[in-house]
Amino acid sequence: MESMGKKKARPRRSFTSEFKAEIVELCRRGDRSVGQVAKDFDLTETAVRGWVKQAEVDGGERDGLTSSEREELAVLRRENRRLREDVEVLRRATAFFAKETR
Numbered sequence: 001m002e003s004m005g006k007k008k009a010r011p012r013r014s015f016t017s018e019f020k021a022e023i024v025e026l027c028r029r030g031d032r033s034v035g036q037v038a039k040d041f042d043l044t045e046t047a048v049r050g051w052v053k054q055a056e057v058d059g060g061e062r063d064g065l066t067s068s069e070r071e072e073l074a075v076l077r078r079e080n081r082r083l084r085e086d087v088e089v090l091r092r093a094t095a096f097f098a099k100e101t102r
Contacts (some may be wrong), residue, residue: 019049020055023037023051024055027048027052028052034048034049034052035061
């Protein structure tokens with residue numbers, strides 16, 4: 001009885017930018033709602049709304065980070081994390097060798 005009413009989690013899927021652009025175009029045409037497009041292609045409505053929103057940002061119709069800015073931010077955050085780890089290793093090595101020389 002525990003599983004009644006609970007949906008099984010769907011595995012994470014990835015889609016090409018071309019597919020996303022086609023879905024966004026279908027939504028923008030206006031002959032079908034976002035919910036109907038999502039249902040027709042077995043997508044979540046939240047994902048489709050996010051794609052439409054990101055397309056509006058990329059097209060300059062809405063404020064926010066463009067796709068290229070988001071990608072650059074992710075790269076910079078990864079690099080920043082790696083550099084912080086490197087600094088921590090050097091800090092520990094310095095402390096270790098400072099103890100050894102006393």
